[in-house]
Each structure stands twice: as structure tokens, then as C-alpha cells.
């Protein structure tokens with residue numbers, strides 16, 4: 001079984017690689033025949049929803065999301081004073 005990978009592009013779409021099925025709100029399946037990856041719009045400006053059409057470049061959309069750092073483990077309590 002192949003792995004699905006979703007990667008954010010800097011100030012651009014979500015690049016989806018792997019065997020996925022994309023279905024609209026009415027249950028219709030998008031034809032992805034022959035495509036090894038698809039770019040899903042996350043700027044909201046595309047004319048080909050849900051796919052990226054490159055408009056994010058001309059509209060100046062800036063993504064500020066990054067993977068947050070892992071939470072740090074709290075330090076153990078200090079031993080009692082003697």
C-alpha cells in the first residue's frame with residue numbers, strides 16, 4: 001500500500017502525493033486519472049476549486065503556518081530543601 005503525503009508549499013497549495021480520492025459535497029468523485037499528485041488550493045482564490053490554479057502567486061497570499069514545536073516535558077519537581 002502506498003503512503004499518502006500532504007505537504008504544504010510555501011505560500012502555496014497543499015501538495016498531495018499518493019493514492020487519494022477527492023469527492024465533492026454531492027458525492028461526485030474528481031477524475032484524477034494519470035495524476036500522481038494534486039495541488040489543493042488553500043488561499044481560497046482559485047477558479048478551479050478545490051485545485052490550485054496558481055492564483056496564490058498573483059494575489060499575494062501569505063501563509064504563516066508552520067509545524068508547531070513539540071511540547072516540552074515539564075521539569076521534575078525540585079527535591080525538598082533540607
Ligand code: FES
Pocket residue numbers: 012013014040041042043044045046051052053054055056057
Ligand atoms: S493555493 Fe494556489 S490558487 Fe490557492
